[in-house]
Amino acid sequence: MMRIHNNLHARCNQQHTMHRGGRGHGLGHGFGRGFGGRHGDDTGGRGPRRRMFDSGELRLVLLKLIADEPRHGYDLIRRIEELTGGAYAPSPGVIYPTLTLLDDMGQIAAQQSEGSKKLFAITPEGQAELDINEERIEALIARLRAIGKERQRPDAASVRRAMGNLRQVLINRLGSREADTETLNAIVALIDEAAQKIERL
CATH class of the missing domain: 1.10.287 (Helix Hairpins)
Incomplete structure (x- = not known):
């Protein structure tokens, strides 16, 4: 709110300069940029947003969701979107490399399924990773649910x-x-x- 206040006074002084024959660019040129932008991955002129997941967090979330039940990559995207009430859906370009990493680490394994989609299930190694990070994972899922609740208010x-x-x-x-x-x-x-x-x- 203070920024709006300062911008208005700055434009007021600029317009005063124009009335005196100055070379101000007018309100229409600069004011709109301070209010522009939209929610999402764009910053919209409001500065960088905090990432939804920090390093390693998405891996743990996927591992937890796969432990709940075997899932395809698309199922994971849809489930995270559901948890956040539609506020966030990770892209395939983020999900599938993370699944490949989990597979390489031996924490998930592909199962036979109908069609061309890979159905991933958790392995004993993956369950051990969940057990070690149980509190952290609970906090991550709670954070996603809180975003969903806020979104739906x-x-x-x-x-x-x-x-x-x-x-x-x-x-x-x-x-x-x-x-x-x-x-x-x-x-x-x-x-x-x-x-x-x-x-x-």
């Missing part, structure tokens, strides 16, 4: 919708060169007031 969806509306209104209103200093100050005051009220809830 209707109130969270409403907040995202409201934030999207505010973003679009700001882009439309401040993209106009007709926005004067008084209007910008009024917008800043409204945003600050809303932030203070939310903080007191």
Whole structure:
């Protein structure tokens, strides 16, 4: 919120320079970039996101899901997507090399199955790895489930919708060169007031 406040004041000063004959580029050129982007693997101008899995974590998650029941690669992708409520689905380019690694390590083994898909089952070596990392794996699965629950909360969806509306209104209103200093100050005051009220809830 402070960044929005500073951006608005910076644009206000820029527009004042334009009125005096300066060479400012106008609000429409620079303001939108601060609000751009979308959720997902793109950063959308909001900086890098934390990766869903750190080194070795995906391997443990796949091992746990295969221990629950033998699975194909696509089944694993779908199961992780289900756990996160659709917020994240690992790509085949991530899943299949990890399965190959687990197979090479002797922790899973391909079973005979119908069709061309490989059905993987856990081995005694894989079960031993699960036993050693039991607490870590439980925390990983809990984290995925928490993402899914958060994703499905209707109130969270409403907040995202409201934030999207505010973003679009700001882009439309401040993209106009007709926005004067008084209007910008009024917008800043409204945003600050809303932030203070939310903080007191």
